Amino acid sequence: MGTRPLLNRRLTGMGTTIFVEMSALAVATGSVNLGQGFPDTDGPASIAQAAADAVLAGKGNQYPPGPGVPELRSAIAEHQQRFYGLTYDPDTEVLVTAGATEALAAALLALLEPGDEVIAFEPFYDSYAACIAMAGATRVPLTLRAPGFRPDLDELRALITPRTRLLLLNTPHNPTGTVLTPEELAAIAELAVEHDLLVITDEVYEHLVFSGTHHPLAALPGMRERTVSISSAGKTFSFTGWKVGWVTSSPELVAAVRTAKQYLTFVSAGPFQYAVAEALRLPDSYFEDFRADLTRKRDLLSAGLTAAGFRVFEPQGTYFITTDITPLGEKDGLEFCRSLPERCGVVAIPNVVFYDNTEAGRSHVRFTFCKRDAVLEEAIERLARRQGR
Template sequence: MSERPLLNRRLDGFGTTIFAEMSALAVKTGAINLGQGFPDTDGPEEIREAAVRALRDGKGNQYPPGPGIPELRMAVTEHQQRFYGLTFDPDTEVLVTAGATEAIAATMLALLEPGDEVIAFEPYYDSYAACISMAGATRVPLTLRAPDFRPDLDALRDAITPHTRLLLLNSPHNPTGMVLTRDELTAIAELAVERDLIVVTDEVYEHLVFEGEHIPLISLPGMRDRTVSISSAGKTFSFTGWKVGWVTAAAPLVTAIRTAKQFLTYVSAGPFQYAVAEALRLPDSYFIGFRDELGVKRDLLAGGLTDAGFEVYRPQGTYFVTTDVAALGEKDALAFCRSLPERCGVVAVPNSVFYDDPKPGRTQVRFAFCKRESVLREAVARLGQL
């Protein structure tokens, strides 16, 4: 066999994800897993039953339509209208995907070519870097810095070159919990119009905003035809294994993304699509209660981490808390996270792996609080041993 590497060079450096590594470590050691962002309880019982009913009724057991079942596409448009006053055509401006991760991958593969540049906030969700690389484009990081992780809009303007094709934004932001303000979004929108850029927005934590508000960039002047808005059911309804996401955008953008998506999964999650359509129509009390419940858990974990000696950056949204372990005398977040299960029986994730230049995040560690309160209390007690 030739000496050429087996792995495509575009994926060089993208080995096992940090989430898989840390979750495996949790299983191996029996530690409490506050690393990977999945709940330890299922979402609403009536939505789980809706999936069972769809299975029994033969709905979605065979290939669903490529763009997604009509019921879900309609429910997505109703959701966008209900929460944000946005109007979309369910037949031409909505695309159902295998979670937001596939939506991001299909979008990058559809809209980027070699030589294009993509500006993305760092620290970034790890699939962003891989998807941009697979598309042959170049990632240009815009670093969000502690303690408030606000984007430097002057630096954003300076980062744009004639090769910049799109901006990839995430708000509420994983892992920092930053939520973009209306002023920041307005400035980004004006810049995108001025420089004729496409903007892709990852909004999977849209219903988990504790301070401020979630404002879809696509709702701002000049952005309707140049924004790809991505969200999913996993984080909002606590069924992360169902992998049901969606894209809402102008018809030409959706057509382009669908062209790439059809050669990735083609279709997925047939019966679950029917259940998610029902979930999106749950009353306001569900969405408010879900947010408030997570807010209590945020305060519980953030307070416990502070008492344990961590420097805590209180998140405005998402279900993650970013901390700094330098206050504990630590110098390397990755080494700290690898040793933490043995030291006190808790697993977390180092933010440093989400940076191109790891220096700004070298001592930052992320903890997930989407767990039962009893689990969080036990984790806090264990972390107090540090």
């Protein structure tokens, strides 16, 4: 094997994800895990029952159709129409994937060539960097800066070069909780049309907006035919282990993404696809109650973190809160998060791992609030004890 490294050089520096490291720390120390973003309660029992019924009825136990079962593709198309007035043909403009993560990977691998540039808002979810690297492209970060974490649209324009192929947007944005405004989206759309850019939008937190409203970029003039919209069931219905995601776009873009996707997983989650089809058709009250419950949890954890001395940047969406540890006399978020389990029995995620421009996020730490009230209250109590408050 010689002296050549075993790992593809494009993935140098992308070892075990921070989520694995911090979740292992949580187990080893018996800490309250407010790091990885998964709920500690399941979604609606009726949807779980639908999955069980599908398994027992033999629906999806063998390979489902490559694009996804027709029932789910129809439900996704109905969802886009119901909430956003967007019309998609379930046969040619919808693709079911193994979660949003596979959708992102397939889209980036399908649409990028080596040497292409991808502009993405940082801090960005860690799979973005890995997938862009695997495609041989170059990521170009547009830094969202505290306290507002708004995109500088003049800077965005300046970052576009003849090599720019694609914009990668995430709204509502993980980890900052920023929700792009109609004005920001309109300006981004104008730039995409002007420079003939493709856009991938990660919209997995579309139903978790606490202030403002989620507006799909694909609905804006000139954007439908150049935008790959991605979402998933995991965050909206609290079944993150099912890994059911989807792509909606033009027939040409869906065909391109499907070409890459078929060589990644081919198909997945057969029985769960039938259950997610039912979930997408739940009444408005489900989505309203879900949002109201998470808003209350956000406010509970925000108040606790503020009382413990953190500077809290209140999120407009998602189920994460970004904080600044500088008021605690701390500067290094990674060091802080690695020591926090031993110091007070709480696990969080250092935002610096989501940045290329590491100084911008060095003192920022992310907590998730998609947990039971008792868990959040225990974490708050432990953090308060550490501060002597």
